[in-house]
Amino acid sequence: MAKVGMKKLCLVLLVAYFNLWQETNAMDLAEIKERTVEVNGIKMNIVEKGDEGPVVLFLHGFPELWYSWRHQMVALSSLGYRAVAPDLRGYGDTEAPPAIANYTAFDIAGDIVSLIESLGVGQVYLVGHDWGSIIGWYLCLFRPELVKAYVSLSVPYLHRDPQVRPVDGLCALYGPNYYICRFQKPGEMEAQMAAVGTPYVIRNILTSRETGPPILPEGEYGTGFNPNMSRTLPSWLTQDDLNYYVSKFEKTGFTPALNYYRNLNSNWELTAPWSGGKIQTPVMFITGELDSVYTTSYFREYIDSGDFKEDVPNLKQIIVQKGVAHFNNQEAADEVSDYIYHFITQF
Numbered sequence: 001m002a003k004v005g006m007k008k009l010c011l012v013l014l015v016a017y018f019n020l021w022q023e024t025n026a027m028d029l030a031e032i033k034e035r036t037v038e039v040n041g042i043k044m045n046i047v048e049k050g051d052e053g054p055v056v057l058f059l060h061g062f063p064e065l066w067y068s069w070r071h072q073m074v075a076l077s078s079l080g081y082r083a084v085a086p087d088l089r090g091y092g093d094t095e096a097p098p099a100i101a102n103y104t105a106f107d108i109a110g111d112i113v114s115l116i117e118s119l120g121v122g123q124v125y126l127v128g129h130d131w132g133s134i135i136g137w138y139l140c141l142f143r144p145e146l147v148k149a150y151v152s153l154s155v156p157y158l159h160r161d162p163q164v165r166p167v168d169g170l171c172a173l174y175g176p177n178y179y180i181c182r183f184q185k186p187g188e189m190e191a192q193m194a195a196v197g198t199p200y201v202i203r204n205i206l207t208s209r210e211t212g213p214p215i216l217p218e219g220e221y222g223t224g225f226n227p228n229m230s231r232t233l234p235s236w237l238t239q240d241d242l243n244y245y246v247s248k249f250e251k252t253g254f255t256p257a258l259n260y261y262r263n264l265n266s267n268w269e270l271t272a273p274w275s276g277g278k279i280q281t282p283v284m285f286i287t288g289e290l291d292s293v294y295t296t297s298y299f300r301e302y303i304d305s306g307d308f309k310e311d312v313p314n315l316k317q318i319i320v321q322k323g324v325a326h327f328n329n330q331e332a333a334d335e336v337s338d339y340i341y342h343f344i345t346q347f
């Protein structure tokens with residue numbers, strides 16, 4: 001009796017697993033609902049999967065789109081959640097206001113606050129990667145009541161040092177060719193990216209496995225996060241995936257995305273009232289062993305020492321994925337989905 005029950009259970013699990021596997025490996029984009037919402041004075045493109053259940057809101061990074069979360073959206077919606085991912089301000093099919101000053105932390109966090117309201121929910125589970133992770137930290141700081149639990153990928157909380165403006169600090173630490181320093185001057189990096197072409201830029205950055213601080217040599221091919229770009233694509237990134245990113249960035253250009261970096265010092269000025277503020281939200285942090293942020297000195301020490309945990313007292317878990325680089329939500333997609341699911345079910 002028990003044996004038969006067990007067999008049945010195994011079969012059900014196997015079928016469920018196979019369905020999930022099939023779905024994530026051949027995602028039908030048509031099954032995803034894409035629509036425009038008015039938030040914070042702009043038209044924002046959002047993508048949803050799953051009509052019911054608590055909202056899991058996914059914020060992408062640079063140079064990405066909602067599309068970076070395609071695997072997690074399928075996985076979490078199949079587990080009873082309503083997965084939602086926007087193209088952030090300036091990206092993809094979301095409006096891109098023209099001024100650098102339109103891309104401060106207040107503008108972008110304001111978009112997300114307004115988006116949460118428009119979804120008709122009081123709280124969300126939040127997941128952010130790279131710049132999306134930075135925005136996630138700001139949301140937890142500004143509007144903690146909106147975030148039930150936060151899964152941060154790649155970029156840890158960086159507490160505000162009242163003595164040093166961040167761009168000045170980073171350029172002093174890693175030199176003037178550190179990518180964030182090279183992104184500062186309006187128009188300069190855009191021109192270099194235009195010279196090598198959007199397909200090259202996207203492919204180079206997404207497939208990079210270089211560790212340590214990204215240094216872009218001035219005067220050479222200055223977009224080269226990765227001087228050793230391989231001819232073959234990794235198994236987790238298809239030519240179709242790349243084409244999707246390229247088609248969107250060819251329309252928007254890179255200026256809006258670079259404008260986020262051009263506001264790092266302004267954000268520091270604007271957030272003076274939160275200096276010394278701690279993040280009280282329950283948090284899980286996931287990075288890759290080869291992530292270019294994690295392998296940069298200072299960031300690594302901050303994460304591995306108790307400093308990160310001191311700023312984020314409810315930091316429940318830090319996961320360092322073996323052999324995985326910066327785009328861990330795409331490279332180790334199923335593992336990241338599992339971590340998210342097992343973490344958020346606790347809250």
Ligand SMILES: *[C@@H]1O[C@H](CO)[C@@H](O)[C@H](O)[C@H]1NC(C)=O
Nearest residue numbers: 041042097098099101102107
């Ligand atoms: C962009 O910035 C300008 C100048 O500060 C401002 O007037 C405008 O409202 C901003 N637009 C958006 C959509 O944030």
Ligand SMILES: *[C@@H]1O[C@H](CO)[C@@H](O)[C@H](O)[C@H]1NC(C)=O
Nearest residue numbers: 208209210211226227228229
């Ligand atoms: C990339 O190429 C440079 C120059 O040829 C070399 O010095 C470096 O070790 C390479 N990095 C990797 C990760 O292979």
